[in-house]
Amino acid sequence: MSSLENISSEAVTCLAFVDSYTKKSDPSALIPTLWLGTSLGSVLTVSITLPEPETRNTSPVLVSILGGPIFRLKGSILCMSFLDCNGALIPYSYEPWKDEGKQRDKTPTKSSTNRMSPTLNQDTSFGDRQFMVITSEKQCRIVALPSQNCVYRLQITETDFVVRAEIVSMKESVCLVCYVSNGHLMAFSLPSLRLLLDVDFLPLADLRISKTFCFSNRGHGLYLATPTEIQKFTLCSEFSQNYNDMLGDLYLQCEMPEPPKESFFKGLFGGGAKSIDREELFGECASGKPNRSVAKLISGPNANLQDLNSRANSASNEFSRAHQMMIERGDKLNKLEDNAERMANEAQQFSGAAHQLMAKYRDKKWYQL
Template identity: 55%
Template sequence: MSVSSTKPKISPTSSQELTDRQFVIICSEKQARVMSLPSQTCAYKQKITETSFVVRAEIVAIRDTVCMMCYIANGHIMAFSLPSLKPLYDEDFLPLTDYRVARTFCFSNNGHALYLCSPTEVQKITYSADIAENLSEMLGDLFLPCDTPEAPKQGFFKNLFGGGTSNLDREELFGEMSGKASKGLAKHIPGSGGVQNLQQQAGAVGGEFARTRLLVTERGERLGELDDSSARMMNQSENFAQAAHHIMLKYKDKKWYQF
């Protein structure tokens, strides 16, 4: 970036009065230099960091002057005067851990900076004392807080003929709340058992059902054992019958004196 000097423009009368009137600021990852033009000589040089590197460097205007702002990978934000490159500001902000911050971080005039902290969120910061003092006045409200009004009271006929759904109690319509209760109106008298009695009965029925199921399971197991015993006895009887048949065939044609 080129910065013009503040000297008034005067037409030179000789070649010796011709001086450099423009500067070029060159910033690398470690240092910055101010080159004077058109002589192309190094006017000022400043080492910015030794252990880290510069992520973003920009020339911004603040308080009717210009300076060079740098964002370092170790999280520091630094400011240097122009064209002398004297350190003016050094503050630890946010170490570089996300590549999105490195791609989107940028400085702007009047002490503002912003970056994309997420795919849908933009984070804005300031390094100006004037803006920091008036920060509370710059904040806006999405809504104005107010007290919730009470719901209007609805009459009986509005609930009955209004067309909307509403919960009507029998006591409100025909009970003591509507006036004198009718003599012929049935009144619900709760029993002595209640829900606890029903729960006890349900528990007893469940216990009997579990006991019956256990007995059925045991009976099935016994029937299975009986079937196994019957099958085993049947196999033994068949084996005995076959052995007896073989013995009969063996001694069928022999006489009594041949034994």
């Protein structure tokens, strides 16, 4: 810590385990170290002394901080990676632990002491053998080890800040890829820090993007676009050109082989129930001649249901027509009844008038008319 005031505000933001050259007094000493990056831009080195595998149960792991902050950058430390003297990326080292008392299968395994080490030159000079890439929210530095000299430095942004930074392998080389808060994607060569790419990609409008944005090797990356959708992107032009050829289908179409022809005796003796076509056995097809019979309609499983529906519809139509005819017949009968009643009234009136006329002229003589 630089002062007691920063104890409550400074926190570890980045870790890197690697076999590195940290001692200037002994440039050839390659020791396991833990590099710490803090939120105030400080970089500290922790030396780890591992006991022998035979004495791990009794001997402790010795951890010691090599002095105070070795480097200090502007902004919080985002990532730290290491390159060998040829510029190749050194993977983070680890040593798998095995419980010797536990019984395991007798299968050949790799030795636990085989650790990835940086590529060294064949010369015997004790010069700088590693490059350390330190990236913060504002700056990037390339530091040579074990001399701890800053060989390259870069001010990535002035007013904005870097949201995510990663050292990735792409096209047989390594580069530094950054996503800046102004929405730009930037790529720099390593270790020279030359600008390779600067494109306006995605505005930082949501906190979810900053928490899920990440890069991977070969120029790929992804982020959580929505709470249920993942968006993938790439910086590699070769991948973009071949993207259509890489698209796959959920189901692969393949031609099914023709089923083997079953013999007639298989169906008779243990072949299971099978409907035998009479035309197939005794028709003209069996004799090698073309079939001259008329094509027949084979009803499907829903044919009976469709036939029943059609019959029900026709019966309903006939019932409706009979009901309508019955209503019309009732109307005609009512009209006929009214006409008969009217004619009966008129006949009665005519009969009364004729009776009155007969009564008037019944007693009179012919000369009195």
